[in-house]
Amino acid sequence: MAATRLDGKACAADLEERLKTRISKCHSQPHLAVIIVGDDPASHVYVNNKIRSCERLGIKSTHISLPEDVNQEVVAKHIREMNSDDELHGILIQSPLPQNLDEESLTELIDPKKDVDGFHPINLGRLVQGRADGMVPCTPLGVMEMLSWAGVDLSGKKAVVIGRSFNVGMPQALLLAAKGADATVTIVHSRTKDAKSECLTADIVVAAVGRPEMVKSNWIKPGAIVIDVGINRVDDSSRERGWRLAGDVDPKVEDVASLLSPVPGGVGPMTVAMLMANTVRAAESQHS
Ligand code: NAP
Secondary structure (H helix, E strand, O other), rough: OEEEOOOOHHHHHHHHHHHHHHHHOOOOOOOEEEEEOOOOHHHHHHHHHHHHHHHOOOOEEEEEHHHEOHHHHHHHHHHHHHHHHOOOEEEEEEOOOOOOOOOOHHHHHHOOHEEEEOOHHHHHHHHHOOOOOOOOOHHHHHEEEEEEEEOOOOOOOEEEEEEEOOOOOOHHHHHHOOOOOOEEEEEOOOOOOHHHHHHOOOEEEOOOOOOOOOOOHHHOOOOOOOHHHHHEEEEOOOOOOOOOEEEEEEEEEOOOOOOOOOOOOOHHHHHHHHHHHHHHHHHHHOOO
16 A cells, blocks of 8 residues: 655645744744855745744744855854844854855854754754754754654664764754653664665654655655655756655665655755754843
């Protein structure tokens, strides 16, 4: 039997309705600033999606677009000014930045209270400590929200996370293993000897690798839940634009899994929705 589709768009729409109620009760309108550097078309599409979401929800947005050759100090100055603006609650630097900029030190300049991406070391540290007062990275938080929305009980389940990046794989593993979620977690990475065997033991597989359709149906235990975080552009001459989006999971996995998140329409919309949720949370806590 084909897997049930874990519909990220529907889950995100549900979350947005709950956010609208919270926004209506905020002392001042939540306000998100997005800094983008350079002309990368994909990054501009992502930023426009975020701004559209803000508009839909009644979150104020400020879009700061800087040229490719901007220097570190100019970006840093923008961040410092935004840190001291009491009417601005969330700051996001669209990744990737051009090579001449040091993304890590710019991220560390953001006030942790306004770090709606959750990438500041203070916020990642709070996640490791199991504290609830930090900002949590949007993509892994979105995966947790989707699993909860679908009524998945993680307690005692075996989860495999493929990928150990600081923005997706590692925080995902921490969230799955955290008290309250209580899964038993294995992290698979590029030096793992036998990724397929690891996955075959899992009740839940979260793939965040960046390798199109790497996870095959014979990697998945029948009835397992599979979350596909991957967003990859692959050549496709049958499409007018010459490419299509592919996840990290082969679509044939739907013949084996019980629940599968699609690409597109799965984790992607949830990532944007969680950014909105983090912005609302930042506004609530900064005015409480
Ligand atoms: P990343 O920083 O490149 O990390 C990829 C991870 O995959 C690394 O930990 C790497 O291991 C591991 N890996 C690479 N090849 C592997 C292999 N053959 N077997 C096992 N593990 C392997 O990427 P990322 O930022 O985490 O993103 C991962 C994917 O998610 C990308 O497709 C990205 O576009 C997508 N993404 C989607 C969203 C969304 O909103 N849906 C958000 C963020 C990212 P090592 O550490 O050993 O190198």
